[in-house]
Amino acid sequence: MEKANLRRSLLKIRQMLPKSEWQEKSDRICTHLKSSSLFQEAKTVLAYFSFRQEPDLKPLFNDFSRRWGFPRCVDDSLAWHLWQPGDELETNKFGILEPLANAPILDPSQVDLILVPSVACDVRGYRLGYGAGFYDRLLTLPEWSNKLTIGVVFEFTYLVEIPIDQWDRSLTGVCTETGVKIINKFLGEQLNNV
Template identity: 65%
Template sequence: MEKKQLRRSLLNKRQLMLVEEWKQKSDRICTHLLTSTLFTQAKTILAYFSFRQEPDLSLLFDDSKIWGFPRCVGDSLYWHIWTPQDSLQIGVYGISEPHPHAPTIEPAEVDLIFVPCVACDYQGYRLGYGGGYYDRLLAAPEWANKTTIGIVFDFAYLPQLPIEPWDKPLSAVCTETGLIQIQN
C-alpha cells in the first residue's frame, strides 16, 4: 500500500476509536513510558500535545521534568519550554502549542524525544503526517543522535513501512502493549 493510502486508512481507524478506548490505551502507553529507564533517566523531554486522537501523553506532564513542545514556523519546528501552569495557543494546523515568547530549548539540552507518528514499523521507521517536520528535524546534525521514541497505538505498529532514503529509524516504539527498543 502506498504511503498516502496507508496514512489515510490508519488515521481513519484512529479517529473511529471510542473515547474510552483511546483514553485507556493512552494511559497504558504512559504507564510503559513512566517505568522505562529512557524516561526516568531523562531530564529534558520533547513531546507533543495530542491532536486528532493521537495517543495522549498528558499524564506524564508534571514538574519533575523539563518539557519542550513544538511550534510550527514555516517548514521548521521551534521547541519551547512548557510547564503545566503555562497557557497554550492554537497553531497554524489547529494544534496546541506554546506561546512564541516562551523560552526555547537548545538541542544540547534534550535527552529524549517523543515523536508523534501515524505508524511505526518493527525496524523503527515511522510514517508521519506528510509535512516532513520530524524528518527534517531528525536529519539535522544537532538532533541526529538524540534518543527518540515513536508513540503509536498497537494497530499502527506494523511489520514494514515504505521508506525513503532520508528516513531515520527511531530508537524505540511505544504502544499500549509495551516499549520496544530498536536495534539499529
C-alpha cells in the same frame, strides 16, 4: 501500499476509536513510558499535545522532575519551547496546540529524549508521519540526529513494515499500549552503559 493511502487508512481507523478505549490505551502508553529507562533517565523530554486522537500523553506532563519541551511550527521547521502545566498555549494553523512564541527556547544540547508523534511505526523503527516532513527534517539535522527517540503509536499501527524514503531515519524505540520496544540496539546499548 503507498504512504499516503496507508496514512489515510490508519488515521480513519484511529479516529473511529471510542473515546474510552482511546483514553485507556493512552493511559497504558503513559505507564509504559514512565517505567522505561529511556524516560526515567531523561531530564529534558520533548513531547507533543495530542491531535486527531493521537495517544494522549497529558498524564506525563505533571511530572515536575523533568523539563518539558513542545514544538512550535515556524515556517517548515520546528522550534522547541519550554512548557509546564499552567503555561498558556495557542492553536496553530494546523489546529495543534503549541507554546506561545515568547516561551523560552530549548537548545538541542539540553534535550535527552524526544517522544515522536506518528501515524504508524514499524518493527525496524521507521515511522509514518503526517506528510509535512517536520520531524523528518528535524531528525536529520546534526544537532538532533543522535537524540534518543521513541515513536508513540497504538498497537494496531505498530506494523511489520511501512514504506520508507531515503531521508527516513529509524527511531530508538517505539511505545504502544503493550510496552516499549527498543529498536536501535546501538543507542539502547549506549544507554545501558551510562
